[in-house]
Amino acid sequence: MFFNESIERMGHDEMREIQIKKLRKEAAWAYANVPFYKERFDEVGMNPAQISSLEEWAQFPFTVKTDLRDHYPFGLFAVPKEKLARIHASSGTTGKPTVVGYTKQDLENWSECMARLIVAAGGSSQDIVQISFGYGLFTGAFGLHYGMEKVGAAVVPMSSGNTEKQIMLMKDFGSTILISTPSYALHMAEVMEEMGVTKDEISLRLGMFGAEGSTEEMRRELEERWGILATENYGLSEVMGPGVSGECYCKKGMHINEDHFLIEIVDPATLEPVPDGQWGEVVITTLSKEALPMLRYRTKDISRIITEECECGRKTRRMEKIRGRSDDMLIIRGVNVFPSQIESVLLNINQVSPYYQLIVTRKGYMDLMEVQVELADAAMLDQFQKLQALEAEIRHKLRTILGLDAKVRLVEPKSIERTTGKAKHVIDLRNGGN
Template sequence: MEHNIWNPKMECADRETIRQMQLEGLKKTVKTCYERVPLYKKKFDAIGLRPEHIKTLKDIRHIPFTTSDDLKENYPFGMFAVEKEKVIRLHGSSGTTGKPKIVGYTRNDIENWSEIVARVICAAGGTAGDITQISFGYGLFTGGFGLHYGMEKVGAMVVPVSSGNTERQLMLMQDLGSTILVSTPAYALYMADVAEKIGVDMDKIKLRLAMFGGEGHTEEMRRQIEKRWHLLATENYGLSEIGGPGYSGECYKQDGMHIADDMFITEIVDPDTLEPLPMGEKGELVITPLVREAMPVLRYRTKDISWLNDEPCACGRKSLRMAKIQGRTDDMLIIRGVNVFPSQIESVLMAMSEVEPHYEIVVTRENYMDRIEVKVEVSNPALLDKFTELEQLRGKIRHNLYKTLNIDAKVTLVSGGTLKRFEGKAKRVTDLRNL
C-alpha cells in the first residue's frame, strides 16, 4: 500500500507557519462575517466586538459561538455571505426531523473541499490506482459527494453506487474489483452479514481499504470489520455545517484524525462553561472554517466530544490530530444520574465473541425511575436452547456493562438476524421516556 502525502507543504508545515495562516484566515473570515452576514453583525454589536479587535489567535475566545439553532433560524439562505448567483451547490444536514440545515458552496469552496478530502484519502492509503465503491447516499448529505470529488481529484476510479440494494452492491464489488469501500461502519457490517448469507467468497473480494464516515464506531467494531473484510479500516470526520467530510481523517497508522489546519481553527471547550481547554483535555469540539466563501461560520459548536494531540505523527504529518468522537453532548443518556454514551456500551459488546455486532439500547421510565435495556444478538444459535448457558452469558454481559457504566442494565439476548440492520446511519438508541 502506498502512503503518499497529498500536500506536504500544508500537512507537514511547522506550527508557526500554520498559526500565521490561521490568523490571516481568521481576520479575513471575521471581517466577511461581520460585513455580510446579519446574524454575526448582530452578535458582535450586542457585545461591542469589532473585526479589528481580533489581533491574535487567542482573541478567538471573544467571538460568540455559532450553534445549529442559528442555522435553523436563518434557514435557508440567511447565513450566506455571497450572492446566490455565486453559489453553485447546496447541501444540508441529514437530520430526519424538521427542516435541514442548508449550506452553500461557491466554485472555490468545492475546490477546497476536494483538496482536503484528497489529503484524507492519501493519508489512509488511497491512490490513483484504486477502484472506489461509494456506498453512501447521494443527495443533500455531504458524505457521498465529498468523497466522490476527493477520489476523482486523487485520480481513483469512482463507482457511485449509493446506499441500499446490498446484493447488487456485492455483485458490483466482485465484478468491478472494488478496492476501497466508502460507507458507514454499520452498513459495512450489514454487507458482511449479507455476503456470508448469500455465499460470497470473501477471499475473492479485492477490498483493501475502508473509509468510514457518517457515524462514529469503537475500536472493537473496527477490528471486527477489518477481520471480516480482510482490510484496513479508517475513519474520517466532518459535518455539513463546516463544509462536510475532509476536515479530518485517519492515516494508515490509525492514531487520531489529522486536521486540515491551514483551513480550520480547532478548539476544545468545556461543554458546561464553554471555556477553552488545554491540549489533550477532553471536551466539545468547536470549529472555525477559514476559507469558506459562500457560508463562513465562526466557532461552530459541533456537540461532539473529543480531544486534540499536537505531537507529530509517525506517518510524517505534523497537523493537529483529534481523537475518535467519544460521544455527543446531546446524545448522552442520563440514567439515574449517570452519564452514559452509547459508544461505551458498544465497546463492551464488541469485545465479546459470544455476541454479534448488532445491538439496540432501549431507555424506559418505570415508577419515575429510568431503566436501560440492551438487546444483543447471540453468535451461537444453539445457545438459545440452553437455559443455563444463556443465563451465564446474560450475567457476564450485565457484569461487563456494570464495570463500564456503573449502572445495572437489563440484557436481552435474541437470535441472529432479529435486530434491525442499517444501510445508512445506525440508530442504536430507542428512548421511550418521553412517549
C-alpha cells in the same frame, strides 16, 4: 506520501500565523455579508479585522444548529444565490432541514481537503473506489467522490442499499476502497457471508468510514471481516462535509486540515476552552468558506486534541476519534453513559453480534436501561442455561464499565433493524418519545 506536502508538514507556529490571518479574513467576510454575524460582532464590540489571538477569538459567541434553522433556508449565506454552485441539506427529520451552500471555490477547497486525507489513508490513482454512502442532499458521498477524482482514482458511485448488488459489483469490478458508514460495512460483510462470497474473492484493501462514530472494537471487527485497513474520517455538513480531519495509515488520531478549519475543544458544561489533550466538545470555525462561513460552531461531538507528531511525517494536529456526542450522552441514575462504552463491551463477546439497542424508560423516579443484544447463533435460543449465563456475563461486564446495573435481553439474530446510513442505537422513552 503526501498530497500537499508544504501544508501537511508545516510547523505549528507557521500554521498558527496562517490560521490567524485567515480567521481575520473569514470573520471580516462574515461581518460584511451575513447580518446575523454583523450583529454578533457589534454586540461583543469585536472588530473582525483586528483579531489578534485565538484567546481573543474564544470570546466570540457560539453558532448552533438552531441558528441555521432559524434562518432557513439561505439567511446565513454570505453570497447571493447566483454565486452558488451547490446546495446540500440535512434530512430534516426533526423539522426544517439544515441547508448548506458552496461556491465553486468552496467545492475546490473541499476536494483538496478530501484528497489530502485520502492519500494520508493510503488511497491513490490506482484505486477503484466503491462509494456506498447515500447520494443526494447528504454531503458524505459527494465529498469523498470529488476528493477521489482529484486524487485520480476511479469512482463507482454505488450509493447505499441494494447490498447483494454491492457485493457482486465489488467482486466483479475489483473495488479496492470501500466508503460507507461502519455499521453498513458490517451489514455488507454479513450479506457477503450469506451469499457465500469470502473476503479472499474480493480486492478490497482499504475502508474509509465516517458519518457515525465507532469504537476500536468496531474497527477490529471491520478489519477482520473484510481483510482491510479501516480508517475513519470526520466532518459535518454545517462546516463543509467530510474532510475536516481524517486518519492516516498509522490510525493514531485524525489529522486536521488546519489551514481550512480552526478547531477548539470546550468543556460541554462550562463552554470554556480546555487544554490540549483534554476531552470536550469540538467547536469549529471555517477559515476559507465563502458561501456559508461558520464561526465557532458547536458540533456536540466529543473529542480531544493530539499534539504529538505522527509517524507518517505530517505535522498537523490531530483529533481523537469521536467518543460520542454530548447530546447522545445518557444520564442514567446520575451516571454518564455513552453508547460507545456498551459497544466496546459487546464487541469483545463472541456469542453476540455487533448489533444492539439501548431502551431507556422511567418507572416512578427511577431511570431504567435495557440493552437488547443480538445473538450470533440462533441455536442458542434453545439453550436456556447458556442464555442465562451469557446474559449474566454481559450484565457483569457492563456494570464494571458503566458503574450501574442494566437489564440485558438477548434477541434472535437479525431482529434489530439494519440501516444503510447512520445506526440508531438509543431509544429514549422517558419523555414519551423515541
